[in-house]
Amino acid sequence: HDDILSPSGHKDNIQIASKGNWRFSFRNRVQDEATVQPKRKKLEDKQITTYRYPWDKASLKSLQIDLKAFEKLDAYAAKVNANQTVDLLVKELIRNTHSDLEKTRAIWIWICHHIEYDTEGLKDLSQVSCDPNDVLRTRKGVCAGYSSLFESMCSIAGVKCKSMSGYSKGGRYKTGQTFSGDSTHEWNMVYLEGSWHLLDSTWGAGTTSHNEPFTFKYNEFYFLTHPALFIEDHFPEENKHQLLEPCVSLKQFEKLNRKCYFYKMGLLSSWPDTVTVETVKGKVTFTLEGRHHLLFLFHLNKTETPGLMQLTEHGMKLDVYPQKTGEQILQIFAKREDSEGVYDWILDYKVICKSVDTNMKIPKCLMNPVGPSWLSEKAGLFQPSHQDPVIYTEDGCCTVSFALKGKLSIFATLDSSEIQMTSDMKHRHIFQTQRENDVEFKVRLPTSGTYVLCVNVKDPNGDTYTSQCKYVIFCTNHTVHWPQFPLVYGTWAKHYELLGPLDGILPENSNISFKLRVPDVTEVSVRGGKSSFPLSLTPQGYWEGMCSTGGNQELNVTVSFKDNPNVYNYIMQYEVGKKKQIK
Structure with a gap:
């Protein structure tokens, strides 16, 4: 998920000998800007159109464009052969264009699909040339090579273009860092339809990170990006080149933390809206809102997930409980619900934890998200008995229910990271009753602790079950030791209902009262050894009676x-003996 490496960390003035007059020197570029005639600068200032900050949430682009209208041009530009000079390449690219916008687009597409980031050159900048012809010949360049080639090609095409330098939050950026010294990145500003617009072909071309090789991965986001979004990771040396009103200060820029995929996913807001946050009593809460249903992941310190994340209608809420004090890095990822691809990095935070909440232990077996959401509704689970994903129980018992939409095949499991849960325990500490329009799960915990109740629904188009809703159950009462529910066989129908006894282990030499609702049968009996205890059907529709466990x-x-009245079908089994203690 890292961005393109920029030459950050090299704080000395960098000047690299190259062919022609091109130099990889951010400072020289600034000095060149300062020598522009005052009259020309005044004219240039009049041409700058500014955009309101913060973002108006209307468009990701500074110029309204129809990307579908570019499909034919994009396909052509990406395939143009470049075994020629920059001049000939530009003439070939723009021969069927009809506007400066189309010329710019063709140049952008070609560079993003053909120029590779020079990761080896970054290690030895003395060997790097940013001359456009050298970049074209080698098909490699660092950020200044990308920007100089783009500027040169636009000039040949008759499109006004400038190279900008400043700070960026690229591959070497550390979450929450401050910026000082020389600029670390270059990009371009292009003049189209009466105003200036921003783009970064380096970051539009692909990704790399530290010592990893470059990977072409086209990123549309950095073409004519809305300035209020571009400022998230690009801070120019001159404030006017932000194209914003009001301008963003360097201190504000350092606090921004949204990645390009935050906006590409249709997200609109995040809270807290600053990169550095502090816990309160060992907890910090994050909320995101957007335009679409999204799925999320998060990592604290790259591998830890000490938090509870609940999906909202168009976003999510995340409560994080760091398990150690000090500075830690939280990364949040997202993808669209219908996407088969990977999660993309959308946000990062520096979390400062002053104290740990030792009472909140997130089970390691928990896979977020938790609680009911649009995801569970999509699976057919409605009107949950518990909206909150966390259930506290003093006696170790709780009942969770849902209204059902359609005929669903459902089962639930109980898991814990604190005790060893056998397969039998995971299923038999839950008793499910499913009627035509609702389902109910009775839960009785084997001992105190923290558990995860997972409700699974069968895919209507296949044979797989998928977790659609999870609850975290807390019980601090150390006297709790519930036995398993009775074992049910495959002949136990979903709509059957057990009212008692609920304990799967019955005491020896005792008379036990049974009560069940088992419709559409002619006889219900309890059998043990050679003895049989028939139950009676009441006017209310229950089968009731007393049975002895003796012998x-x-x-x-x-x-x-x-x-088939003479055939006895086994639907449920109870053990007789002493209850087993869970340690």
């Missing part, structure tokens, strides 16, 4: 159906 190691509930 039995297990009891089984059986049913008979009208079409």
Whole structure:
């Protein structure tokens, strides 16, 4: 997810000998700007159109363009052969263009698809040439090479263009850092339809990070980017080249933390809106809002996920609980709900934790997001009994329910990172009752601690089950030791209902009261060894009766159906004996 490497870290004035008059020297470029005739500068100032800051949330571009209208031109420009001079290349690129905008687009597309970032040259800047002909010949360049080639090609095409220098938040940027000294990056400003516009062909071409090789990955975001968004990671040496009103100060720039993919994903706002945040009582909360349903991931210190993230209608809420004090880096990633691709980096924060909340232990087995959301509704789960993703229980019991839309195949599991949960425990500490329009999960915890209840729904177009809603359950009562629910067989229908007994282990030599709702059967009995205890059907539709555990190691509930009354179908089993203690 790193941006293109810029020559940051090299704070000395960099001057590299190259062919012609091109120099990779940000300071020289600034001095050249200072020598421009005052009359020309006044004229230039009049041509600068400024945009309101902060962003008006209307468009990612400073010029309204139809990208579909560029499809034919883009395809052509990307395939133009460059075994020639810069002049001949430009003539070939613009031969079918009809405006300065189309000329600029053709040049942009060609550079972004053919010039590779010179990662090796960055290690030894004395070997780097930023002469446009050298960049074209080698098909490689650093940021100044990209900008000089772009400026030269625009000049040949008759499009007014300038190279800008300043600070950037590229591959060597460290979250929350301050900037000082010489500029670290170059980009371009192009004059189209009566005003100046910003673009960065270096970052439009692809990505690399530190010692990793360059990868072509076209990024449309940096073509005619709205200045209020461009300022997130580009700070020019001259304030007027921000094209903003009011201008952003360097201190403000250092606090900005949104990546280009934040805006490409349709996100509109994030809170806190500054890069450095502090925890309050061991916790810090982040919220994001946008235009679309999105999926999110987060990492603290690259590998940790000590937080609870809940999806909102067009964003998310994230509570982070760092497990150590000090400065830490939080990264947030996102992708569209219908995307099969990877998550893209959208935000980063420097989190300063002064104290750890030792009472909030996020289970390592938890995979965010948690709680009900548009994602669970999309799967057919509505009207949740618990809107909050965290459930606190004193007695170790809780009941979670949903209204259902359509015929769904559902099951739930219980997991914990504090005790070893066998497969049997994960399923039998939950008892599910599913009727036509709703489903209910009774949960009884094996012991105190923190658990994850995961509700899984079967894909209607396949055989796979996907987690659609998770709850985190907390119980601090150390006296809690609930046994498993009784074992149900495959013949236990989803709409059957068990009212008692709920304990899967029954006491020895005791009379036990049974009560079940099992519709559409002719007989319900409890069988143990050679003994059988038939239950009676009440006017309310329940099968009830008393059964003895004496002399039995297990009891089984059986049913008979009208079409085959002499066949007993086992639907449920109870153990008889002492309850097992979970340590």
